[in-house]
Amino acid sequence: MSTNEQNDDATQQDAATRHRLIEERLRKLEEIRATRNPYPHSYTRTHTSVELHEQEADLVAAKATVRIAGRVMTKRKAGKTMFLPLYDGPGKIQIYAKKDILGDEDFEFFKKMIDTGDIIGVEGTLFRTRTDELTVEVHGYELLTKSLRPLPEKFHEMSLELKCRKRYLDLIMNLETRERFRKRSQVLDMIRRFLVDEDFLEVETPVLQPLYGGATARPFKTHHNALDQTLYLRIADELYLKRLIVGGFEKVFEFCKDFRNEGMDRTHNPEFTMMECYAAYWDYNGMMDLVERMMMKLVDRFGDEGRITYGEYELDFSNGFRRLRFLDGIKEETGVDFASLDDDQVVAEAKKLGVTILKGMGRDKILDEVFGTFVEPKLIQPTFVLDHPVELSPLAKWHREDEGLVERFEGFIAGFEICNSFSELNDPQVQRERFMAQMDLKAKGDEEAQVLDEDFLEALETGMPPTGGLGMGLDRLVMLFTDCNSIRDVLLFPAMRPEESQGGLD
RNA sequence: GCGCCACUAGCUCAACUGGCAGAGCAUCUGACUCUUAAUCAGACGGUUCGGGGUUCAAGUCCCUGGUGGCGUACCA
Numbered sequence: 373m374s375t376n377e378q379n380d381d382a383t384q385q386d387a388a389t390r391h392r393l394i395e396e397r398l399r400k401l402e403e404i405r406a407t408r409n410p411y412p413h414s415y416t417r418t419h420t421s422v423e424l425h426e427q428e429a430d431l432v433a434a435k436a437t438v439r440i441a442g443r444v445m446t447k448r449k450a451g452k453t454m455f456l457p458l459y460d461g462p463g464k465i466q467i468y469a470k471k472d473i474l475g476d477e478d479f480e481f482f483k484k485m486i487d488t489g490d491i492i493g494v495e496g497t498l499f500r501t502r503t504d505e506l507t508v509e510v511h512g513y514e515l516l517t518k519s520l521r522p523l524p525e526k527f528h529e530m531s532l533e534l535k536c537r538k539r540y541l542d543l544i545m546n547l548e549t550r551e552r553f554r555k556r557s558q559v560l561d562m563i564r565r566f567l568v569d570e571d572f573l574e575v576e577t578p579v580l581q582p583l584y585g586g587a588t589a590r591p592f593k594t595h596h597n598a599l600d601q602t603l604y605l606r607i608a609d610e611l612y613l614k615r616l617i618v619g620g621f622e623k624v625f626e627f628c629k630d631f632r633n634e635g636m637d638r639t640h641n642p643e644f645t646m647m648e649c650y651a652a653y654w655d656y657n658g659m660m661d662l663v664e665r666m667m668m669k670l671v672d673r674f675g676d677e678g679r680i681t682y683g684e685y686e687l688d689f690s691n692g693f694r695r696l697r698f699l700d701g702i703k704e705e706t707g708v709d710f711a712s713l714d715d716d717q718v719v720a721e722a723k724k725l726g727v728t729i730l731k732g733m734g735r736d737k738i739l740d741e742v743f744g745t746f747v748e749p750k751l752i753q754p755t756f757v758l759d760h761p762v763e764l765s766p767l768a769k770w771h772r773e774d775e776g777l778v779e780r781f782e783g784f785i786a787g788f789e790i791c792n793s794f795s796e797l798n799d800p801q802v803q804r805e806r807f808m809a810q811m812d813l814k815a816k817g818d819e820e821a822q823v824l825d826e827d828f829l830e831a832l833e834t835g836m837p838p839t840g841g842l843g844m845g846l847d848r849l850v851m852l853f854t855d856c857n858s859i860r861d862v863l864l865f866p867a868m869r870p871e872e873s874q875g876g877l878d
Numbered sequence: 879g880c881g882c883c884a885c886u887a888g889c890u891c892a893a894c895u896g897g898c899a900g901a902g903c904a905u906c907u908g909a910c911u912c913u914u915a916a917u918c919a920g921a922c923g924g925u926u927c928g929g930g931g932u933u934c935a936a937g938u939c940c941c942u943g944g945u946g947g948c949g950u951a952c953c954a
Contacts, residue, residue, distance in 0.1 A: 451910035525889035525903045634953045
């Protein structure tokens, strides 16, 4: 960012409008510059705080001089001594500064010029205080970065809004926030390793797509100037990964950012991270096994005896996922056997159940509504919902036994959907008919209906082997393993409305 | 999109029925050579989210705009 753009940056602001706390820091910065460099280029550490804790016995025995660096979180001054907790990347360590060790000048400089929020490097030896806290006795120190802004108050929770808007403050103040995002990285890493171990090839496909497909959602739209072409941010990468299966890669996966131009709530953010994978010669049964193996790996690592605690729930993975057929689920919860009803009866029964029926909703869409209302909230323990009506799943292959259904499953845990999978439709003529049906729905006003992708059909006509496919919402999965009930807690920078006039350039 | 609630010092929050805008932390000055939300004494700090209205008087009531939270709708 150029300095021109930083009109509200502390150092650029008019003295009159600058906050007095910042003013005070700037005054100190000025004074520091007279004798020292407040922003040196590097600092060589010998240990991190965590390493000091781990290697305490050896380091103390050897009377070793250690060098650490981190952010000053508070200053506890006691006359001619000071205690300061220092936070570095992995953790924290207390340091102890003493006048008769540092000398008058260095001690007074430390006391006056080093503020909470400043980043310093410290050299010294390890000892235990009377209250048995491992501490570095400071023999020398160096200011590494002067902080010009006050940190939030230290013993109340920051407001949720501030945590999300200024995530760096949340990360500075709350080690458990750092831990949560470290865990997110570990979950994603385990999934990636799992897939690679299962011989899946990681690939990358376009984020900017001339047609959006592979899911049912409204897209973000943008424009490519050189080509004078409308482009869409992807809502899924499904159709591209299938092209790769056509091309002969037999197992592929992608961690993809998808973008959906829809509402936001505790399980939806306009951009989110999905994992999609496809395996040639598999069907949805193979994908169910894959998901169970993957989840067991994660639960082994992050859970306890095959269980994880999520909010008020104890989720038990030790027996895999329960299998529940879509229509059976509805029957179980509503007592109505929709399979045996004709279209008019479906409408009547749904109305009787209190489901709102909008214009242009077909039979299957109504069933989906019934399912969402009565069944989904009940799916707390790991469950695969399978064999959906065809209209809801234009990219899934027809069921080999039941007419009107497709081979599809959705994984539900704690009442929300974490994955979706099909035996992929590879008959190009049937796929064309499905797209045509979607176009009809679109014409009738269904804004989310999928669009016909001629290039994708051409790929299918070239021949895609029987294939199992899977899409998994990684943010939601991370929510499960971090016991978070909002997607914002597992996104470092969740979507927020811009503050004041920080929106666009115009 | 709709409904309800909130917005007060840098941060977290008080302020009764409309009657002088407050505390803790942070900051500054001073004391203190083992502190743990350090302690003690003092000081500084306010466009009560913006705009309009009612009133002798508005943080408080009304209208309007903004941002957020929760719920709801839409949604892989």
